[in-house]
Amino acid sequence: MGITRGQWKLAPLSVEIGEEPGIERQRRAPGVFVTGTSTEVGKTIVAAALARTLAADGRRVAVFKPCVTGMDEFPEYDEAAAREAAATGPISGVDLPDQALLRLAAGSSQSDEEIAPYRYDPPMSPHLAAGLAGEEIDPERIARAARAAAAGADFIVCEGVGGLLVPLTPSWNLRGLAVELGYPLVIVAPPGLGTINHTMLTVESARSVGLKVAAIVLNPWPAEPTTIETDNRETVANLSGAPVLTLPAVHLTDLTTWPPLHLPG
Numbered sequence: 001m002g003i004t005r006g007q008w009k010l011a012p013l014s015v016e017i018g019e020e021p022g023i024e025r026q027r028r029a030p031g032v033f034v035t036g037t038s039t040e041v042g043k044t045i046v047a048a049a050l051a052r053t054l055a056a057d058g059r060r061v062a063v064f065k066p067c068v069t070g071m072d073e074f075p076e077y078d079e080a081a082a083r084e085a086a087a088t089g090p091i092s093g094v095d096l097p098d099q100a101l102l103r104l105a106a107g108s109s110q111s112d113e114e115i116a117p118y119r120y121d122p123p124m125s126p127h128l129a130a131g132l133a134g135e136e137i138d139p140e141r142i143a144r145a146a147r148a149a150a151a152g153a154d155f156i157v158c159e160g161v162g163g164l165l166v167p168l169t170p171s172w173n174l175r176g177l178a179v180e181l182g183y184p185l186v187i188v189a190p191p192g193l194g195t196i197n198h199t200m201l202t203v204e205s206a207r208s209v210g211l212k213v214a215a216i217v218l219n220p221w222p223a224e225p226t227t228i229e230t231d232n233r234e235t236v237a238n239l240s241g242a243p244v245l246t247l248p249a250v251h252l253t254d255l256t257t258w259p260p261l262h263l264p265g
Contacts, residue, residue, distance in 0.1 A: 028147065029062065031156035032214055032263065033183040035174065035206075037190070037198035039162045042219040042247075044098045046188045047159040048105035049247060049261040054155050055107045056260065062153035063102035066142045066168065066177060067130075067161050068116040070123030071097055079112050093252040102159065105255060110149065117145040127167040137168045139177070146181055158183060164205050175209060184214035186263070189236075191218040191229040191246070196236055203240045213242045215263050221246035 034047040047063070055061045071077070074097045082100040087109060093101050099115040102108075112119065118137055120129035130137050150156040161168070164175040178185065185206050189199045195218070203213055218233055225233075237244040243264045250258045 029150040029153040029156050031062075031150060031158060031181075031183045032186050033158045033160065033178045033181060034186045034188060035160040035164050035178065035202070036188040037163060037195065037202050041188050041190050043159055043188045044101055045250060046186065046217050046219055046247060046261065047157050048093075048101050048255075049250070049258055050186070050263070051102060051106035051108075051157045052255060052258055053260040053262060054157070055105070059154040060152070061106040061108065062110065062149045062156040063099075063106045063108055063115055063159070064146050064149040064156060065098055065102065065116045065159045065161070066146070066174075067118040067120070067126040067137065068098050069120045069126060069129045069161070071119050072121035073097075073123065083109065083111070093255050096252075098159070101252075102157070106157070114145065114149055117141055125166055126161050127169055130169075136170075137172075139169065139172050139180075142168070142177065143180055156183075164202060175205060175211075178206070178211055179209055184212040186214055187216045187242075188219055189216060191221055191225065191232055193228055193232075195232050196239070199236050200239055203242065213240065214265075215243045215245050216240060217245045217247055217261070219247045220249035223248065 032050065034043050036043040051061045051063055074095060077097055082096060086103045086107060093104055096104065099112050103110055103115060118126065118130065120133060122129055122132065126137060146158065158181060160174045164178065165173050167173045168177065187199065187202050189195045199216060206213055216236060222229065233244050247261055248259060
């Protein structure tokens, strides 16, 4: 299949998300939007840790991710079994795609479709995965799904795909989605060399369109941080003015061992 290409731009696309029947804007659950300085920095781990912490505090937590790619890395995945596992509270999170790990952490009953309305087999940027599948991601469908996920929840944890400027369509990116949803950001970054620049670029990209940065999470934080890692934490905090949290390496085999991750305020 050919890839649909429109005019490439990174401006947010205005999408009205408050018009679905039976869902009023003022009743939307509070939440956060978890993004990263790049791919493979542990966004899903941080989002899952936040969801699990909130659920452990007695909140009804919904989770949402607009698009999941790389489903072909989980050939044995069974949604029905994963949903049953989330409902009965087992501890194993191994070999689960992002939407299933988020559901398990939150103790949610949401379906794959409700958590991630777009899911593709190859591990690649959403716009490319969609193009290779012969379709284009619909912003309105994502906005409606995010709104529906938040309905009836006490809190929603949304996770992005890659970084803020990753395109979902040729004319709409993750930053545009974050603006439409209006939740404060949790930025996930690695603790090592190079993270100051990458993190501050993400912070500036967010704030340039009016997004609030609730916290920055350095992940995974080592048991014995180096001088560079310690200085990175202090420098990012000073330059950004945002709270900088850390999350140690976690073991997916036992979610009950995960440390809590509380956001400021």
